[in-house]
Amino acid sequence: MEIDHCVFPDDLLYDLDNNTWxxxxxxxxxTVGVTTVLPAIAGKLTLARLKLGEVEIRRGQSLGTLESQKFVGPIPSPISGTLLKTNGLVSDQPRIINDSPYEEGWIARLKPAHLPLERILLSKTTESRIPLAQKIAQFHVRCFKAFPDHEMSEIGTECSAVLVRLNDLLATIPLGEVVHLISDDPTSYVEMVAWSERTEQSLVDWRKEGNLFHFIVKKVH
Incomplete structure (x- = not known):
């Protein structure tokens, strides 16, 4: 299922209150993780502290905490059981949760204690569309194909000048980092496509919302 470009796989169950799956x-x-909504609200994650060892976890008890520059919060378990392992890759590279929350960015694996009873407290995608859409609207969530490391809001600036600033920024950031560029120049889509072809930098995603264009650019060389 997809809502406003945010993906929610149909084979998962969701704890809608806690943004977990x-x-x-x-x-x-x-296997437990967080939905695309949580990292979109939190921003670029910088720290993941996850519990270790085979410990008993109650439904709602924290599996660890996530942090960004503007967010600190727990990861409530959607189910009770024995914690078998947590994802060490996430602890080393929290950004993976932003980029791949349903695959590489999983949080923990548990042996459930009361699965038949507790699964009825979770929601399938068919039951989740309206509350998820409401949450996305409430928190102004934007989901892109790549999570941005940098923001450029260039309202009222001609695209030619914007591209100069974009080139300057790309010259200073590491390979693989992503820029979210916002422009209100009506020619920006055509110019961004031409710029991407000319520079061979990756235009990963784009969309238009009202009179604003949103571009996701990844530095590839």
Whole structure:
């Protein structure tokens, strides 16, 4: 399911209040993570402190905490059970949650204690569209194909001048980092496509909202 460019896989169950998801694996254990909504609200994640060891977790108890420059918050478990492992990759590189919350950015794996009882407290995508859409609207969530490291708001500036500033920024940032550029120049889409072809930098995503254009640019060389 997709809502306003935010993806929610249909094979998962969702704890809508806590922005977490649960996947039931073939062996009966479960994998838990956070939805695209949480990192979109939090911004670029800079720290993930996850619990370690085989400990008992109650539904709603924290599996760890996530931090960004503007957010600090727990990761409430959507289910009770024994914590089998947490994702060390996320602890080392929290940004992975921003980029891949449903795959590489999973948080924990548990052996559930009361799955038949507690799964009825979770929601399928068919039951989640309206509350998720309301939350996305409430928090002004934007989901892009790549999560931005940098923001450029260039309202009222001609695109030719914007591209000079974009080139200057790209010259200072590491490979692989992503820029979210906002422009109200009506020619910006045509000029951005031409710029991407000319510079061979990646125009990963774009959209128009009202009179504003949003571009996602990834530095690839």
């Amino acid at each position: 649960l996947r039931i694996e073939e062996n009966g254990n479960v």
